[in-house]
Amino acid sequence: ICANPVLRNKVVLHILDAIHAQYHGGPSGDPQWVWNYNSILFSTDPVALDYLGAQIIDKKRKAEEMLALAEVGKAPRHIATAARMGLGTNDPGKIDHLKINLTEAT
Numbered sequence: 001i002c003a004n005p006v007l008r009n010k011v012v013l014h015i016l017d018a019i020h021a022q023y024h025g026g027p028s029g030d031p032q033w034v035w036n037y038n039s040i041l042f043s044t045d046p047v048a049l050d051y052l053g054a055q056i057i058d059k060k061r062k063a064e065e066m067l068a069l070a071e072v073g074k075a076p077r078h079i080a081t082a083a084r085m086g087l088g089t090n091d092p093g094k095i096d097h098l099k100i101n102l103t104e105a106t
Contacts, residue, residue, distance in 0.1 A: 002046055002082065002087050003085055003087055008087070011046075012044060013042060013043075013044060014042070014043050014044070014045075014046045014049050015040065015041070015042055016040065016041040016042075016043075016049050016053055017040055018037045018038075018039045018040065018041055018053065018056065019036070019037065019038055019039065019040065020034050020035070020036055020037070021034065021035060021037040021056065021057065021060070022034050023035065023057050023060040023061050023064065023066075024061065024064075024066065035060060037056065037060075039099075041053065045088040045089060045095075046082070046087065046088055047079060047082045047083050047087055047088025047089055047090055048088050048089055048090070048094075048095045048097075049088075050076065050078070050079045050082070050090075051079050051089075051090040051092070051095065052095065052097060054069065054075075054076050054079060055092075057069065
């Protein structure tokens with residue numbers, strides 16, 4: 001849908017609500033697998049945003065001693081597909097990101 005010029009030329013900011021994030025058992029919600037990530041991510045690149053989201057989920061899975069999504073056959077394939085279509089990047093070397101911790105800023 002992001003490849004459609006009607007949308008692609010008008011959407012300038014993508015927002016990912018990661019205040020409460022689920023690291024297993026999706027796509028429907030299951031409170032057993034939800035944790036408070038307490039973050040909102042913003043990007044002009046939807047592919048980079050999805051890539052970072054997948055990395056966050058895999059980091060949590062590792063902390064819970066679970067296999068990464070790719071290791072259980074559930075890698076989010078749409079990210080690589082969208083990158084190949086030129087809709088953004090999934091190359092971590094090309095993704096600049098900044099984390100601001102508001103609890104430390106106050």
